[in-house]
Structure formats: C-alpha cells, structure tokens
Amino acid sequence: MTRRAALLAGVAFTLSACSSKFISYDGPQVTRVEVQKANRRMYLMHHDQVLEAFEIQLGFTAEGHKQFEGDGRTPEGRYTIDRRNPNSSFYLSIGIDYPNAADLEFASSRGLKPGGDIFIHGWGDKRRGRGEDWTAGCIAVSNREMKKIYAMVEDGTPIDIFP
Template sequence: MIRNTILLAAGAAALFLSGCGEPRAYGKVDKTPYEIRECNKELYRGIDTDPEKHIDKIVVHKKKRELAMYKKGKLIYACKVSLGKNGDKGDKVQAGDYRTPEGSYRIVRKKCDPRLYKSLMISYPNAEDKARARANGVKPGGYITIHGQPKWNADGHADRFTLAHDWTEGCMAVSNKAIDALWIAVKNGVKIDIYP
C-alpha cells in the first residue's frame, strides 16, 4: 500500500513537471519505451497513415474535455482530453500562460518524441493569434500539439489520473490508444476546430 502511494506520488510529480513546450535536448537517446526509431521509420516510409481510416476534421470542446474525429460529418471516434494547466481560463493569449488555444487550425506535422508519445502539431499561432499578441505587446507562443502520455505512463496505468487533470503547457493530451487512432487517421492539412 505504501509502495503504491509512493509510486502514485512520484507519477503525479512527473506528470506536473512534464509538459509539451519546445523539445529539449536529451543527449543521445536512441530508444525509449515509445520506440522512437520505429516511430521515425513509420514517418520516413510514409506508413504512418491508413487511407481507409483517414478523417477530415478534429473537433475539441475544451469545457467538455472532449476530442472527436469526423469523416464527411460522421463521428468516427471520441475521447477524453487534458488541456493546459490554465485550460479553463480562456483562449491562449501569450507564451507561457499554460492555456490551450481556441480557433480554427490545421495539423501541420507529425512528431515522434522521447518525452511524450506521438505528437500532432497544430498551426498555432495563426494570423489572428499573432495580431492579438502583437497588439498586447506579447509573444503568442507556439509548438502546440495533440499528444499522448508522458513516458512514465507508457502502459496507460495512470490514464484515469492524467485524463482527469489539466497538466500540459497548452497542448491537448489524450491516451496513447487515442493518439494511435489519430496518428493512423490524420494526414497533414486536416482541420482542427478548438471551442471553449
């Protein structure tokens, strides 16, 4: 019992210390629980998607903490999502505010990450975001993604905890099972609408 409590506390600390900002240098990391080499091979070979499973739109409702995938208006898949630590405080205004953006974007890149299981980068900041930040004399930030879990939760044992809290730096975190479903169904250019 004490060991489980210690492990849960350590996991919680790691959860809140991890985020989704700019990737950090980790020296020579050639393999993690996420099989980075295998992930990169998928991207290089172009076998990261299945044309029969392609979707054309992702919708996120921040208040509901829900992400949904659509194809020709039909719901294909829905899942729970965690937001930035200040995800319930409104639209992203500037770098470092830990808010998740709201608006219309596109998926612009897939990324294999040694810290977080598979990431789909969105086109934040768009022209409107940049103009608003400029008017406020701040930087809009960037590198906002939909991503899987931190590597300490590679097997999903803490999904109930991680998906019940907002903990990212502004990204949208889903279970590894959900990011796998998105990964195979999404190609660059897919639209994503993020609502309050």
C-alpha cells in the same frame, strides 16, 4: 537454422511488430478534428460522422483562448494540423498551426509573444490519470489513443477547438 530457432525468431519478430508505435489506417478519411474544451472531448470526423471520440486533457489553465507564451491555455478557433513528431517526448504528436495571424497580432499589440508548439500528443513515459489538465496548452490523450490518432489524421486536416 533449426526449427526451434526459426520458431523463436518468428515469435520475437511478431512481438517486436506488436510493440511498434506506428500502425496503419485504411478507413474513411478524417476530414476534420473537433475539440470541445468544456466537455474534455475530441472527435475525429468524416464530414458529419464521428469516427472516433476521445477524452482529453488540456492546458493547466483550461479556461479561455491561448493568448501569450506561458499562459497555460489551449487555443480556441480554427487551425490546421501541420506537422508530426514521431520522436516526441510525449510518445507521438501532431502539430497545430497556432499561432495564426490574429493570434500574432493580438500578442504583438500587448508587447508579448503568442507562444507556439501546440500539439495533440500522448502521455509520454509518465502514468497519468484522466481528469486533470496538465499540459502547457496542448491536447493530451493516452499513448494508445495517440497511436490511433497519429495514423488517422493527416497533415492539412482542419481542427476546430471550441470553448
């Protein structure tokens, strides 16, 4: 291989590595995620220390706790990060274990389904601005922010979602 070909191959490899949506994180463990719906803020916490803070977008009906499939609300309460989707339509996503037993019981008592598939996810392919809620009940951040969150937050991490 000529020197020029080797240089071009190295540049191509470096650029492809930069475009990866997966990064590593070796800082303090995220022990809890806190979401404040009213302030449209999410915090990645190490005990009482804020490691990162993000502006968020919520379900298109932002007020109130998610109760039924299709209500457009983001859940409120304590849940757990329970899965991840590296092939999400919204760039990357990490799952929230909604509905819990109380959510299931409430929806069932009304003869309705509680809904599900609630995630923290990126914006996907669409260019979105801050300030307007648009998800079906999920928590959205920019793709760049989601890359960081995906690396930092492990499955099993508690998430507290406040009104």
